Amino acid sequence: MQFETLLLEQKEPGIHLLTINRPQALNALSPQVIAELTGALAALRADPGVRVLLVTGAGEKSFVAGADIAAMSAMSPLEARAFALAALGLLRGFEAAPFPVIALVNGYALGGGCELAMACDWIVAAESAQFGQPEVNLGICPGFGGTQRLPRLVGRAMAMEMCVTGRAVKAPEALRIGLVNHVVPAAGLLDKGLELGRAIAAKGPVAVGIVKHLIQHGQDLDLENALRLEADNFAVLCATADKREGMAAFLEKRKPAFIGC
Numbered sequence: 045m046q047f048e049t050l051l052l053e054q055k056e057p058g059i060h061l062l063t064i065n066r067p068q069a070l071n072a073l074s075p076q077v078i079a080e081l082t083g084a085l086a087a088l089r090a091d092p093g094v095r096v097l098l099v100t101g102a103g104e105k106s107f108v109a110g111a112d113i114a115a116m117s118a119m120s121p122l123e124a125r126a127f128a129l130a131a132l133g134l135l136r137g138f139e140a141a142p143f144p145v146i147a148l149v150n151g152y153a154l155g156g157g158c159e160l161a162m163a164c165d166w167i168v169a170a171e172s173a174q175f176g177q178p179e180v181n182l183g184i185c186p187g188f189g190g191t192q193r194l195p196r197l198v199g200r201a202m203a204m205e206m207c208v209t210g211r212a213v214k215a216p217e218a219l220r221i222g223l224v225n226h227v228v229p230a231a232g233l234l235d236k237g238l239e240l241g242r243a244i245a246a247k248g249p250v251a252v253g254i255v256k257h258l259i260q261h262g263q264d265l266d267l268e269n270a271l272r273l274e275a276d277n278f279a280v281l282c283a284t285a286d287k288r289e290g291m292a293a294f295l296e297k298r299k300p301a302f303i304g305c
């Protein structure tokens with residue numbers, strides 16, 4: 045696929061890197077970026093060889109500095125609603141993808157950028173990263189899920205403070221409040237993503253996809269149904285060739301060779 049605002053490359057077997065590539069606008073999410081990301085994600089989801097997706101922004105300054113303010117300034121309410129729904133569909137697509145998606149945040153992750161990072165399965169931040177929901181400075185509220193995903197990650201009070209005051213948190217504070225999993229020097233960000241990607245790619249891919257599904261969807265269920273969902277998926281995995289291979293490899297004291305079915 046050809047993109048004007050994205051770079052999509054396979055870095056290693058099963059490990060793909062998606063770079064939002066509008067550094068002149070700090071990688072702001074225009075309608076074109078949202079449409080191209082949607083197309084790229086659909087192509088990745090259709091490829092059974094994808095084991096992990098890394099998402100980052102071009103340049104050293106910014107992951108994504110938000111939804112595109114110039115584009116939004118000209119939008120009617122109905123256009124703004126269509127823009128938000130397109131982005132929400134994209135972000136739900138990251139959450140529903142059968143492979144883990146890791147955000148590599150290399151600078152500003154503001155507004156829609158913070159929302160995009162939070163829709164990834166987890167976040168690795170460069171020491172230079174900053175996270176915030178500054179929409180109130182523009183007289184609007186978050187539109188791509190910030191008021192809903194942020195409290196689920198950092199708790200209601202901290203999410204309330206960040207969304208109501210627009211205060212950005214720097215990488216060490218983001219680590220402390222549970223918004224990011226790791227903070228690394230900027231020069232080591234991709235290497236950390238690849239290290240995580242290799243660890244994931246070595247596991248049984250069907251099991252990895254089901255673990256992601258259970259954690260993503262189980263938290264929205266009551267505990268009894270969530271536990272039953274886990275038990276049912278545990279049973280389904282016991283019908284896979286990868287389960288037979290994984291357990292045989294353990295008993296034979298060798299590395300497993302998973303085939304993804």
Ligand code: CAA
Pocket residue numbers: 068069070072073109110111112113114152154155156157159178179181182185186187188190
């Ligand atoms: N949309 C469009 N363009 C943006 C942008 C955005 N969100 N953020 C930055 N840019 C552009 C700037 O307009 C500027 O373009 P020009 O060179 O053509 O003037 C270029 O990127 C560089 O930006 P700055 O000169 O402002 O860079 P800086 O280092 O001085 O400041 C910054 C960096 C603090 C991130 C500042 O750019 C900024 O505050 N950006 C806006 C952040 C923001 O409010 N994000 C939320 C947007 S609303 C939203 O996302 C709604 C939602 O939930 C869906």
